[in-house]
Amino acid sequence: MVEIRQITQAEAIREALEQAMLEDERVMLIGEGVPDPKGIFGTTSGLQEKFGNSRVFDMPLAENGMTGICIGAAISGMRPVIVHQRIDFALLCMDQLVNNAAKWRYMFAGQVNVPLVVRVIVGRGWGQGPQHAQSLQAMFAHVPGLKVVMPSSGYDAKGMLIAAIRDNNPVIYIEHRWLHGISDDVPCEPYSVPLDKAVIRRSGRHATVVAFSFMVVEALLAAKALADLGIDVEVIDARSVRPLDMETIVESVKRTGALIVADTSWKTGGIAGEIVAGVSETAFGFLRHPPLRVALPDLPAPTSHHLTRDYYPDALCLARAIATHLGSDVTDADLVSRLFRTTPHDVPQREFRGPF
Amino acid sequence: MKNDIEALYRDMLRIRRVEEAIADRYAAQEMRCPVHLSIGQEAVAVGVCAALEKKDGVFSSHRAHAHYLAKGGSLKAMLAEIYGKEEGCCKGVGGSMHMIDLEAGFLGAVPIVGATVPLAVGAAWAARLRGEDKVIAVFFGDGTFEEGAVFESINFAVLHRLPVLFVCENNLYACYTRLSTRQADRSIHGVAASCGCNTMSLDGNDVLAVYDAARSAVSDLRNGSTPYFIECATYRIREHCGPNIDDELGYRPKDEVEEWKAACPVARLQSRLDIQPRDRLADMEHAITQEIEEAFACALAGKTPNQTDLEGYLYG
Numbered sequence: 001m002v003e004i005r006q007i008t009q010a011e012a013i014r015e016a017l018e019q020a021m022l023e024d025e026r027v028m029l030i031g032e033g034v035p036d037p038k039g040i041f042g043t044t045s046g047l048q049e050k051f052g053n054s055r056v057f058d059m060p061l062a063e064n065g066m067t068g069i070c071i072g073a074a075i076s077g078m079r080p081v082i083v084h085q086r087i088d089f090a091l092l093c094m095d096q097l098v099n100n101a102a103k104w105r106y107m108f109a110g111q112v113n114v115p116l117v118v119r120v121i122v123g124r125g126w127g128q129g130p131q132h133a134q135s136l137q138a139m140f141a142h143v144p145g146l147k148v149v150m151p152s153s154g155y156d157a158k159g160m161l162i163a164a165i166r167d168n169n170p171v172i173y174i175e176h177r178w179l180h181g182i183s184d185d186v187p188c189e190p191y192s193v194p195l196d197k198a199v200i201r202r203s204g205r206h207a208t209v210v211a212f213s214f215m216v217v218e219a220l221l222a223a224k225a226l227a228d229l230g231i232d233v234e235v236i237d238a239r240s241v242r243p244l245d246m247e248t249i250v251e252s253v254k255r256t257g258a259l260i261v262a263d264t265s266w267k268t269g270g271i272a273g274e275i276v277a278g279v280s281e282t283a284f285g286f287l288r289h290p291p292l293r294v295a296l297p298d299l300p301a302p303t304s305h306h307l308t309r310d311y312y313p314d315a316l317c318l319a320r321a322i323a324t325h326l327g328s329d330v331t332d333a334d335l336v337s338r339l340f341r342t343t344p345h346d347v348p349q350r351e352f353r354g355p356f
Numbered sequence: 357m358k359n360d361i362e363a364l365y366r367d368m369l370r371i372r373r374v375e376e377a378i379a380d381r382y383a384a385q386e387m388r389c390p391v392h393l394s395i396g397q398e399a400v401a402v403g404v405c406a407a408l409e410k411k412d413g414v415f416s417s418h419r420a421h422a423h424y425l426a427k428g429g430s431l432k433a434m435l436a437e438i439y440g441k442e443e444g445c446c447k448g449v450g451g452s453m454h455m456i457d458l459e460a461g462f463l464g465a466v467p468i469v470g471a472t473v474p475l476a477v478g479a480a481w482a483a484r485l486r487g488e489d490k491v492i493a494v495f496f497g498d499g500t501f502e503e504g505a506v507f508e509s510i511n512f513a514v515l516h517r518l519p520v521l522f523v524c525e526n527n528l529y530a531c532y533t534r535l536s537t538r539q540a541d542r543s544i545h546g547v548a549a550s551c552g553c554n555t556m557s558l559d560g561n562d563v564l565a566v567y568d569a570a571r572s573a574v575s576d577l578r579n580g581s582t583p584y585f586i587e588c589a590t591y592r593i594r595e596h597c598g599p600n601i602d603d604e605l606g607y608r609p610k611d612e613v614e615e616w617k618a619a620c621p622v623a624r625l626q627s628r629l630d631i632q633p634r635d636r637l638a639d640m641e642h643a644i645t646q647e648i649e650e651a652f653a654c655a656l657a658g659k660t661p662n663q664t665d666l667e668g669y670l671y672g
Contacts, residue, residue, distance in 0.1 A: 028485070054485060060515070065474045065508025072478020075463070076413075077486055096505070099468045100475065106669045108456045108464065109447035113672040145670055168672040 003188040006355060010180040012154040013043040013119075016161035017081065019190040021051055024079060027165055030057040030070065031083030031119070040083055041121070041180050067093035067118070071100050071170075074116040079165060087120040087174065088131050094139075101170040102145030113168040117161070122213070122264065123177035124312050125346035129303035135265035135296070137212065138274075140172045141242040148241040149195050150174045150264075152216035153356035154184030156239060159193030166192060174241075176214040176264070183354040198245035200252065201356065204234035207258035207289075207326055209318075210249055210275055212238050215262040215294075217352045221315035225338035226322060229330045233260075233322060241271055246278045253279050257288035260322055262313070267295035292325050294318055305346045314349075315339050364406060364563050365625045368398040370644045371422045372622050374431065377648050378421075378438065379599035386656070387438045389451035394422035396561075396593035399621035400525050401426040403566025404493055404586075407574045413463045413479050415472035415494040419592075420455045420465035423495045428460035431651045441658030448661035449669065463492075470496065470503030473522070477509045480518040491577045493521040493570075499530030501544050507551065510583070514552035519577040521570065522553065522585040525560060531596045532607040548585035560588025561621040564628075591616035 007015070021027045029047060031040065035058050039045030048056035059066050063084065070080040084090045090097070097118065104114050122135045141148045147169055151157040157175070164171035201216060202223050211219040216237045223233045234252050238244065253259050259279050261272035272293040279291060294313050302308055313321070316339040323330050343350050375393045382391065394401065401422035405414065408427070416423040424434060430445065437444030438452045446454050453467035463479060466472060476494035483490040500506055501524060513520045524544055528535050545555040554576070556569045566588060573584035593616070595602035603613055631637050 060508065060511055062505075062508030062511065065477075065505040065512065068471070068474025068505055069478035069481060069509060069512055072475035072480075073482040073485070074478070075475070076479040076482035078482045095468065095471070096474065100466070100471055104464070105672055106666075107446060107450050107454050107466070109449050109665075110669040110672065111456060111458060112464075147671075 004185050005188070006183045007154065007186050008181055008183050009154040009157045010042040012158040012184065012186045013161055013175065014045060014047070015186070016158040017044065017047060018050065020162050020165040021047070021055065023190060026077060026079045027081065028055045028057070028073070028078055029081045029083070030059050030066070032059055032061060033085060034058055034083060040085060041177065043180070044083070063089055063092035064096050067096040068100060070116055071096060071104065071114055074114045075104060075112050079115045081117040081119060081165060083119040085121055086132050087122045087136050088134050090118065090120045091136070097140070097146065097170070098143050102143045105169070106145055114170050115168050116170045117164045117173055118170065119173045119175065121175045121177055124214070124301070125308060127303045127305065127346070128301065130300040133301040137174055137241045138265060138269060138271045141271055145170070146242060147171045147195055148174065149239060150213040150241055151239055152179060152213055152237050154182065154186050154354065155356065156193050158186055159191050160195060160239070162190055163192035163195050167195060171195065174213065178214050178348040179217070181348060182217070182352065185355045196240050196243045196245060198236050198238045198240065198248040200234060200248070201237045202235040204232040205256055206231050207233045207260055207322060208236060208249065208252040208256045209233050209260045209262060209322065210236045210238055211262040212241070212271070213264050215264050218313070218315040218318050219262050221339060221352055222319035222322065225315070225319050225335060228338060229334055231323060231326065231328055231330065244275065244278065246282070249275060250279055250283045253283050254286045257286055258326060259287065259291040260325065261291070261293050262318055263293065263295040265296055266298050267293050268298050270295055289325060292321060294321050305344070309345055312345070314341070314345065361564070361625065361629060362631065364402055364567065365629055366640055367402045367406070367426055368563060368622050368625065369640065371398045371401065371425050373644050374425065374648055375421060377652065379594065381652070382599035388440060389438060389453070390597050391438065391452045391599065392419040392597050393594050393599065394419055396616065396620065397525055397527060397590045398422050399563035399566055400523065400560045400588045400590055401495065403563045404521070404523055404570040406567050407570035408491065408493060410461055412490055413461050413492040415463050415476045415492070416455070416465035417469060417472060417496055417500065418453045418467035419497070421452070424455040424457065424462050424465065427462045429455065429457035429462045430460070431647065432654050433457065435651045435655040436658045439655040439658060440661065441655060442661040443654065443658040447665070449666070470500045470505050473500065473506045474509040477513045477518060477520055480513065480520045481516065484516070484518060489578065491519045491521060491574050493523055495523045495525060497530065498524060498526040498528065498535050498544060499538070502538060510548065510551045510553060513583045517580065517582050520583040521573055521577060522548065522583060524585065524587045525590050526587055527590050527592045529592065529596070529608065532605070543587070545585060545587035548587070553583050553585035554581060555585045555587070557587045558589070560590035561619045561624065563621055563625055591619070593617065
């Protein structure tokens with residue numbers, strides 16, 4: 001009998017780390033603030049007390065050097081997990097990630113693995129601004145040799161983190177701060193979720209909505225409202241950015257004939273465009289509507305809440321875009337009445353607290 | 357540990373002859389990748405590696421042939437790699453700038469300047485965490501001492517007292533750019549000392565001085581000392597990249613070049629050798645030449661690597 005209870009995603013991540021460290025003594029955890037009183041939004045709290053200071057480390061503010069040091073440890077028999085509280089900080093380690101982590105196995109013809117996990121956190125709202133709220137999955141996903149995942153549910157957050165730590169390759173594990181507080185049904189035991197499979201969160205027949213990370217929440221809210229109005233959309237949680245599970249996506253589009261991609265990042269050069277391209281190449285004849293990307297405008301995130309109101313597409317934006325795109329005659333008032341937010345736009349909405 | 361002078365001489369001479377053989381054959385355009393030759397800098401590689409044991413690890417960068425060979429890396433696998441053959445140490449994926457021989461403890465060389473310095477610190481950290489008695493040495497040039505990741509790595513190594521030997525080969529130039537154009541007027545080893553390293557500054561063309569320094573550093577590191585940083589003054593005789601002498605470009609003062617040529621590490625040690633009868637020296641040359649000829653023949657006769665294998669190298 002599998003014991004399951006509802007915990008937040010932050011707790012699920014913490015539990016994954018704890019269980020991965022229990023099952024394999026080579027696993028170590030390092031990052032700025034890992035052992036501090038805030039414990040990376042609670043995701044590392046108590047781990048140094050439990051595993052000691054020879055497995056759980058704080059670190060100097062030296063992202064690139066420390067990433068290289070973790071790669072050196074990874075090719076020497078350890079399995080490091082390095083954490084950055086903001087994905088923006090990981091830009092400082094692009095050299096080590098792209099030139100060394102992604103290529104060390106390849107350039108030495110498969111002789112050495114790099115079992116490294118890089119936890120990075122994206123967010124939005126509350127004035128995070130241009131350098132604390134970027135969503136850079138496409139940059140990492142561009143690089144062969146890296147694996148890139150963006151779990152949305154607490155169940156997947158735990159299972160994919162355990163899978164990432166067990167994996168012999170560098171995995172960029174992208175969390176969304178607005179998902180940390182959402183509860184989900186999470187088994188107590190350790191388990192793994194594949195790093196290369198999308199999942200259908202909601203079945204539908206009128207359109208396929210492929211969403212990433214927090215946009216899965218927005219897409220599920222939008223889908224519920226649209227269903228009330230007779231528009232039945234399928235929501236796919238992409239979960240993995242590299243590799244993309246195009247098989248699941250294409251199979252869905254073949255059934256629905258419409259593709260909308262909801263991304264947490266900018267439109268130009270983003271992963272949404274990659275999905276549109278992949279579907280167009282393999283299932284063009286099945287599309288009854290042109291593909292649509294719902295993404296951020298090509299501007300860095302502003303800070304003022306007056307300026308972010310229209311910056312992040314939310315469930316209402318997404319529902320409007322889907323309805324318009326499909327040529328539906330639902331009125332805006334119908335959508336507004338169903339997707340009216342009771343919380344300000346720059347904090348997580350009360351309307352979705354989980355489980356998934 | 358190899359402490360006899362003859363062995364040090366032989367190892368340097370072997371590297372010199374390998375590099376010369378590469379240069380001689382390069383025009384045939386069968387080695388179709390950049391080569392950064394170590395001619396003139398052999399003493400640092402040989403002196404340091406003679407102080408290491410097989411279990412110890414070495415990292416290097418784009419100019420890696422000497423370090424790889426001095427640590428015991430396979431000559432055949434190195435030449436096959438430069439020729440892009442299946443028998444190469446990276447099966448043709450890497451070429452001259454990517455060397456590895458795990459069996460010999462040569463843990464990797466790649467051409468992003470400074471890229472392997474943090475890896476060396478990480479390898480030493482892993483050795484500490486795993487309770488292994490290992491010293492990790494990393495070779496890099498004076499240009500690398502301008503990279504941020506190097507300072508980040510030194511800080512961490514000192515903070516955790518990791519068994520790392522940083523070996524800076526100061527050959528005064530990064531490609532064509534002189535050290536004084538790139539760094540302030542202070543010594544490299546002085547900065548390393550202020551970061552908390554034990555430091556030594558020495559004549560990097562004197563293999564015995566390098567060996568003595570490395571041996572005492574390695575011995576201290578095995579006993580838990582803070583990291584060591586050895587700055588070795590040396591000089592690259594040929595062009596930055598390629599088989600030729602490029603003194604006609606005039607980026608290095610003529611008298612400077614002549615001074616360093618006169619300070620050739622191989623010739624200097626030869627004058628101190630006491631090999632009797634002198635025939636044995638000729639025998640040594642002959643054995644080295646034979647080994648090199650055979651390795652080139654193997655490389656030329658090597659198999660063409662298979663493109664379909666590439667995908668399998670990416671993820672493990």
